[in-house]
Amino acid sequence: MLESPRVKNVLDDLLRGKEINLRDKKIGPYSKDGIVVLKCLRDFSEREFIAPFGQDKLATLIRVFNQALTEVVISEASEDVQLDEVCSYKLGKLRASNFRGLQIFNGPVFEYNFDGRTQLISGSNGTGKSSIMNAIVWLFTGKLLWDRTEPSIAPVISLYEKKENNLEVNTIGRVWPSECALPSVEHAIKNMQSYNCWVEVELIPSSGGDAVIIRRDLTGAKKSKLSNMPILDDLSIDLSLIMPAKVNHIQFTADSDLAQIFLNVSGLDSMNYIGIYAKEMQKACTRYITQKSLEIDRIDRINRVLGEKISSRIPNDIKDEYASIGTTGELKDRIHKKQEWLTKQANERLIKLKEVLKLEEIEDFNVNDAFTQKLLTKIIAAHEAITQSSVTEWSIIKDFSKSIQSYNASEIIEFSTVITETTEQLLLALIWYEKKQEIKKLELMLQAVKLIPIDSDISNCPLCESILEDTNSVKAELIALKNLEDEASLNIVEIIKRCCNRLKSKVPHSLNVVNTSDFVQNFSKDVNAFIYRFLNNGLDELKANLDPKINALVSSVNFKEYLDEDIERTINKLGINDIHCILDDYTVLANEYLDKITVLNWINTNFDSFKTDIDNTLGYGNTPHSDSLIHILTVCKDIVLSIKPLQDACLEMEEYKNNLILKGKLFNEHQIIERIKQALIELESQKELADNLLAEDLDMVITRIQMIYGELYGTDEFPLKIIEPVRTGRQIDMKFLVEHRGILVEAAPLINASRIRALLWAYIFAMSEIRSESTQRTWLNFTLLDDPLTSFDEGHRTRFARRVFDTQRKNQFIITSHDPDWPRHMKQYGVNPQIQRIKSLSIVRNVIDIKEWKAEVGKDLKSWNEDKKDEQLAKRFVESVRVWIEDELKDILVYAPTSPKVDDNLDGLLKKLNDAISRVDFYKSAYYRELFTELKKLPKDIHNAHHGGALRSRIYCDEAAIISQSYMKISSFLDLCWDDYRSKIYTVSTTDLNPLSI
Numbered sequence: 001m002l003e004s005p006r007v008k009n010v011l012d013d014l015l016r017g018k019e020i021n022l023r024d025k026k027i028g029p030y031s032k033d034g035i036v037v038l039k040c041l042r043d044f045s046e047r048e049f050i051a052p053f054g055q056d057k058l059a060t061l062i063r064v065f066n067q068a069l070t071e072v073v074i075s076e077a078s079e080d081v082q083l084d085e086v087c088s089y090k091l092g093k094l095r096a097s098n099f100r101g102l103q104i105f106n107g108p109v110f111e112y113n114f115d116g117r118t119q120l121i122s123g124s125n126g127t128g129k130s131s132i133m134n135a136i137v138w139l140f141t142g143k144l145l146w147d148r149t150e151p152s153i154a155p156v157i158s159l160y161e162k163k164e165n166n167l168e169v170n171t172i173g174r175v176w177p178s179e180c181a182l183p184s185v186e187h188a189i190k191n192m193q194s195y196n197c198w199v200e201v202e203l204i205p206s207s208g209g210d211a212v213i214i215r216r217d218l219t220g221a222k223k224s225k226l227s228n229m230p231i232l233d234d235l236s237i238d239l240s241l242i243m244p245a246k247v248n249h250i251q252f253t254a255d256s257d258l259a260q261i262f263l264n265v266s267g268l269d270s271m272n273y274i275g276i277y278a279k280e281m282q283k284a285c286t287r288y289i290t291q292k293s294l295e296i297d298r299i300d301r302i303n304r305v306l307g308e309k310i311s312s313r314i315p316n317d318i319k320d321e322y323a324s325i326g327t328t329g330e331l332k333d334r335i336h337k338k339q340e341w342l343t344k345q346a347n348e349r350l351i352k353l354k355e356v357l358k359l360e361e362i363e364d365f366n367v368n369d370a371f372t373q374k375l376l377t378k379i380i381a382a383h384e385a386i387t388q389s390s391v392t393e394w395s396i397i398k399d400f401s402k403s404i405q406s407y408n409a410s411e412i413i414e415f416s417t418v419i420t421e422t423t424e425q426l427l428l429a430l431i432w433y434e435k436k437q438e439i440k441k442l443e444l445m446l447q448a449v450k451l452i453p454i455d456s457d458i459s460n461c462p463l464c465e466s467i468l469e470d471t472n473s474v475k476a477e478l479i480a481l482k483n484l485e486d487e488a489s490l491n492i493v494e495i496i497k498r499c500c501n502r503l504k505s506k507v508p509h510s511l512n513v514v515n516t517s518d519f520v521q522n523f524s525k526d527v528n529a530f531i532y533r534f535l536n537n538g539l540d541e542l543k544a545n546l547d548p549k550i551n552a553l554v555s556s557v558n559f560k561e562y563l564d565e566d567i568e569r570t571i572n573k574l575g576i577n578d579i580h581c582i583l584d585d586y587t588v589l590a591n592e593y594l595d596k597i598t599v600l601n602w603i604n605t606n607f608d609s610f611k612t613d614i615d616n617t618l619g620y621g622n623t624p625h626s627d628s629l630i631h632i633l634t635v636c637k638d639i640v641l642s643i644k645p646l647q648d649a650c651l652e653m654e655e656y657k658n659n660l661i662l663k664g665k666l667f668n669e670h671q672i673i674e675r676i677k678q679a680l681i682e683l684e685s686q687k688e689l690a691d692n693l694l695a696e697d698l699d700m701v702i703t704r705i706q707m708i709y710g711e712l713y714g715t716d717e718f719p720l721k722i723i724e725p726v727r728t729g730r731q732i733d734m735k736f737l738v739e740h741r742g743i744l745v746e747a748a749p750l751i752n753a754s755r756i757r758a759l760l761w762a763y764i765f766a767m768s769e770i771r772s773e774s775t776q777r778t779w780l781n782f783t784l785l786d787d788p789l790t791s792f793d794e795g796h797r798t799r800f801a802r803r804v805f806d807t808q809r810k811n812q813f814i815i816t817s818h819d820p821d822w823p824r825h826m827k828q829y830g831v832n833p834q835i836q837r838i839k840s841l842s843i844v845r846n847v848i849d850i851k852e853w854k855a856e857v858g859k860d861l862k863s864w865n866e867d868k869k870d871e872q873l874a875k876r877f878v879e880s881v882r883v884w885i886e887d888e889l890k891d892i893l894v895y896a897p898t899s900p901k902v903d904d905n906l907d908g909l910l911k912k913l914n915d916a917i918s919r920v921d922f923y924k925s926a927y928y929r930e931l932f933t934e935l936k937k938l939p940k941d942i943h944n945a946h947h948g949g950a951l952r953s954r955i956y957c958d959e960a961a962i963i964s965q966s967y968m969k970i971s972s973f974l975d976l977c978w979d980d981y982r983s984k985i986y987t988v989s990t991t992d993l994n995p996l997s998i
Contacts, residue, residue, distance in 0.1 A: 196218075404607055
């Protein structure tokens with residue numbers, strides 16, 4: 001938070017444990033917590049002091065309070081230098097290098113001598129007026145004025161360069177100090193951290209002794225360094241540098257609080273903010289304390305429930321021993337001992353489980369490790385899954401059950417007879433087929449012999465294998481033979497097809513249900529699906545023990561014992577036939593039905609016993625074997641279930657302990673916030689302290705304020721009469737009363753912003769005068785006023801000027817203004833300050849320039865006289881003369897019928913001067929006519945050139961010569977006109993500014 005030097009010293013004293021005595025009130029010393037909280041609040045930004053004051057702001061305060069408890073609270077010692085003699089100082093020479101706005105980076109050193117005198121520095125916006133003020137403020141405070149408000153720490157800035165396309169930028173760096181002039185791109189890229197920014201001021205002592213030179217340097221370090229600074233009165237810096245900057249930027253509303261405005265301008269508002277913050281945050285603390293108390297009560301209730309659960313989980317056989325464990329020590333230690341004992345009990349049970357599961361290879365078998373936790377969960381899951389299922393759910397058992405349900409013995413016998421008879425009939429058909437083939441072949445061979453002539457020489461004859469010609473008739477007979485063979489083949493295929501159809505039509509329903517696929521494979525699938533998939537991750541030994549038993553069950557199934565051998569022999573007779581390849585369809589079908597009959601016969605005989613064997617092997621029966629799977633799983637489950645309450649009790653104890661830790665944390669937070677609340681109760685006195693300081697100020701200077709206010713506003717309708725502090729409890733309200741027709745009324749609703757600012761200026765001036773006379777410490781006897789004209793309406797600016805430019809006063813004022821009319825108005829009323837013109841940085845100027853304007857004309861004339869052939873020097877001289885004459889005429893012509901304007905050129909001003917001479921008595925003096933006559937002799941080009949514009953190119957050295965001849969006469973006539981102007985202006989009423997009435 002921003003602090004004025006006076007507030008900083010007061011708060012530093014409070015942080016050092018000192019007591020502050022004001023107006024019979026004692027504030028402090030603060031407690032240790034009060035000091036810590038005050039330290040925290042001083043580091044806060046202004047937004048932390050803006051409502052609402054809720055949990056977010058309180059959380060921030062708690063966090064920084066905890067951090068600050070271990071930090072050094074007392075402020076660092078000052079580096080100021082105590083001088084042998086206490087005196088006051090005025091501002092002398094100012095020098096600066098690389099300071100923002102005063103020169104280009106690494107350019108010439110800026111230098112200007114204020115010479116201990118009051119000065120007005122005039123120039124347009126952006127010429128560097130505020131930069132001069134900023135340099136002085138930075139030197140004394142290490143901070144910058146931002147828009148002429150209270151100084152604050154200057155932030156670092158980022159530097160960029162344009163890319164080639166001019167549409168994007170590259171970041172050069174982000175740590176350039178904003179106090180320092182901006183470097184070139186080349187310098188920033190090569191050495192971003194290289195800069196040497198410094199400001200030094202020569203302070204001229206009132207005693208007339210040697211000047212004191214103080215200096216602040218910034219050379220890449222995080223903080224600037226101040227050297228040779230005298231120990232100043234706290235209010236000196238406030239009144240000289242800070243408070244005047246605030247007056248013009250006070251925001252007024254219809255319900256503006258004058259007390260708050262005074263606190264703000266005096267710099268005491270930071271104390272006021274702390275006091276308000278402390279008062280409001282006490283409410284947030286109360287809410288927070290209530291919330292934490294409720295959370296602590298909730299944790300106590302949860303722990304009571306947990307305690308009951310833990311007690312209920314302890315097995316009866318170990319309850320007495322459990323009660324004897326952890327009976328001494330702190331609660332957390334007692335719980336820890338019980339946890340260890342319960343864990344030991346659970347591990348003893350785990351040893352038994354390890355033996356049952358034969359897990360000898362696992363040495364570290366602890367109830368708290370991850371493997372054990374997974375194993376215990378796996379046992380419960382496996383036991384539940386296996387015991388909740390049954391063998392009847394297995395696919396192969398379901399198939400066997402269906403077969404049994406549809407089994408009909410008579411149908412099976414009858415179908416077996418069908419297979420036998422059909423097969424025997426097929427065998428007879430085959431015999432018939434073979435005989436018939438032999439007969440046909442013999443007949444054909446005999447026919448072929450008959451057809452073949454004895455003397456013919458043919459090949460491929462059936463008898464002699466002679467070659468037959470294509471025309472031989474035997475070939476046709478041979479073709480007929482082949483056709484008969486094909487017909488015979490077709491007949492036997494038809495017979496086989498009919499036999500297959502007969503078997504299919506006679507098959508009983510029970511054989512359609514029987515599944516004769518691989519029994520071993522199907523049985524293994526069921527075992528894996530219902531048993532083995534649960535026996536892994538620590539239960540593999542159970543699977544290994546079960547494997548031989550499962551294999552024995554599989555081996556006990558022998559379908560061949562129930563094979564009908566008569567049918568098999570009958571079918572096998574088909575295989576010895578030479579044409580058995582065409583019998584495959586029938587053979588496969590007959591064997592399939594034979595296999596089904598075999599399996600069905602086995603199922604009918606052995607199904608119940610087989611299912612019972614499976615149940616007994618797995619332990620599904622009512623009296624499972626001790627080595628059966630389910631018996632072993634049940635034993636393991638019982639062990640796990642005996643461990644589970646102990647585990648749950650341990651986990652609940654852990655939760656209990658965590659709740660205790662949380663409760664301890666909440667209790668600590670509760671205590672911290674109680675401490676913060678008590679500290680805030682102390683710090684609420686900050687508002688009272690700020691009010692008392694302001695009341696003390698006003699008590700001290702009330703008479704002087706009324707006098708100065710009268711000077712600024714004369715016979716004002718509402719003259720200030722009384723400033724009355726009204727105390728309500730610890731709070732002070734300031735009442736500002738003015739007199740209206742003998743009645744005292746509150747000022748705020750009646751006086752306007754201009755009068756309020758006049759009241760503030762009166763306060764600042766009065767404080768500066770009174771405190772400088774009474775202080776026992778070194779005093780800065782100068783005041784910086786940056787563009788103060790906005791403080792007043794048009795009619796009261798001159799009153800303000802007369803006060804600050806009064807040569808009889810001891811205080812030095814440095815005033816800046818961008819309004820060119822103000823100097824003219826001051827001259828109009830006989831106020832003649834030392835006016836300096838400021839020229840800003842430009843393409844041809846690498847440091848701002850401050851000089852008296854007329855001296856600048858003389859310098860340009862001298863330069864041109866040294867080389868009258870130099871056209872550029874001639875043009876510069878002509879321009880200086882033109883601007884100088886225009887400026888003087890604008891000052892003189894204030895009472896002209898047509899007032900001059902800022903952008904009037906010389907030709908327009910001459911017309912207004914001529915009009916004023918002819919119409920207004922104020923300008924009847926001969927000096928004005930002679931001045932007009934002399935000005936008319938100047939070249940026409942200078943008449944038409946606009947103020948601030950470029951000169952016509954045809955103004956050459958001969959025109960400069962003409963002007964130089966007139967220059968001295970014009971200067972003399974101007975001085976005479978000013979003498980006449982001043983002699984008349986003192987006879988004009990300051991309340992009647994109408995020039996036509998003079």
